[in-house]
Amino acid sequence: MALIQPVRELLEQERIECAAPLPSGLCRIRDPAKLERRGFPEGSVRSILILLVPYHPGKAAVPPDRNLSVYAFSRDYHLFFRELFGRIIPSLSQIYPGYRFEGFSDNSPISEQYAAACAGLGVLGDNGLIISRRYGSYVFLAEVFSDLPPDRWGEVRTVPPQTCLHCGACRDACPMNREQPPCRGCLSELTQKKKDLPEETPALIRHYRTVWGCDLCQEACPLNAAAEPTPIPFFQTDLIPRLTSERLNRMTEEELSERAFGWRGRKPIARNVAILEASPDTVSGSSV
Numbered sequence: 428m429a430l431i432q433p434v435r436e437l438l439e440q441e442r443i444e445c446a447a448p449l450p451s452g453l454c455r456i457r458d459p460a461k462l463e464r465r466g467f468p469e470g471s472v473r474s475i476l477i478l479l480v481p482y483h484p485g486k487a488a489v490p491p492d493r494n495l496s497v498y499a500f501s502r503d504y505h506l507f508f509r510e511l512f513g514r515i516i517p518s519l520s521q522i523y524p525g526y527r528f529e530g531f532s533d534n535s536p537i538s539e540q541y542a543a544a545c546a547g548l549g550v551l552g553d554n555g556l557i558i559s560r561r562y563g564s565y566v567f568l569a570e571v572f573s574d575l576p577p578d579r580w581g582e583v584r585t586v587p588p589q590t591c592l593h594c595g596a597c598r599d600a601c602p603m604n605r606e607q608p609p610c611r612g613c614l615s616e617l618t619q620k621k622k623d624l625p626e627e628t629p630a631l632i633r634h635y636r637t638v639w640g641c642d643l644c645q646e647a648c649p650l651n652a653a654a655e656p657t658p659i660p661f662f663q664t665d666l667i668p669r670l671t672s673e674r675l676n677r678m679t680e681e682e683l684s685e686r687a688f689g690w691r692g693r694k695p696i697a698r699n700v701a702i703l704e705a706s707p708d709t710v711s712g713s714s715v
């Protein structure tokens with residue numbers, strides 16, 4: 428990290444080792460209203476600190492019978508970022524008095540993957556994900572927007588966005604492409620739908636043994652082969668890799684709301700678990 432020492436130390440306390448500043452002019456602000464609501468009049472953002480947050484807890488923490496996507500093993504990453512920004516934004520305001528800082532993750536006003544690639548934090552994968560050298564694609568992206576001049580963060584190194592190997596392994600591994608004729612969309616998105624599931628979805632859930640998400644394109648990617656586990660305790664503890672109806676029924680609404688698989692409410696995840704549990708490992712008559 429080419430950041431000034433106090434910022435580097437602040438992020439190291441959070442076990443965040445990959446971060447880089449970007450001049451805001453390199454990012455197209457897709458949704459300026461989001462920034463205005465957070466106190467940045469149009470044109471006032473001058474820099475964006477891009478954070479790369481690894482979440483994979485390591486291969487040993489992924490049992491063969493898991494049925495959740497790895498990103499959903501831990502408590503909801505939105506909670507992590509809320510807590511993270513609650514700690515680092517006041518510290519940044521002390522390091523840089525008089526400047527404004529606002530944190531975003533997921534629901535960002537910019538294209539996070541493109542910005543991270545411009546900041547040299549990874550390459551743009553054909554699977555739509557940013558792929559970092561150290562943690563592969565098992566990363567969340569987040570940003571701190573500021574009116575701070577970019578070079579006040581430290582050395583600004585921007586690069587033309589690089590792309591992946593284009594090897595096609597992610598495309599070949601994708602369940603939606605393996606179907607004949609190919610299915611539309613993404614299995615991960617299907618598992619999150621509240622209603623109007625395409626008719627093939629139950630067969631896909633059973634065949635690929637997932638009740639939430641899908642990691643197949645990530646697991647097939649050669650750039651993920653040597654991905655390191657996260658050093659961040661939040662993503663190493665309180666993990667649920669396999670969800671059963673018995674476990675789900677024991678969860679209070681509050682506990683469920685703290686899980687990524689609960690963000691659509693209880694019904695969609697309960698439906699998916701019921702679909703999976705209604706079926707033996709090998710499903711006769713499945714179309715997949």
Ligand code: SF4
Nearest residue numbers: 601613614641643644
């Ligand atoms: S998450 Fe799964 S279904 Fe979605 S693109 Fe990747 S492999 Fe395909």
Ligand code: SF4
Nearest residue numbers: 552591594595597648
């Ligand atoms: S599997 Fe190959 S094509 Fe797909 S993202 Fe990885 S390197 Fe790129």
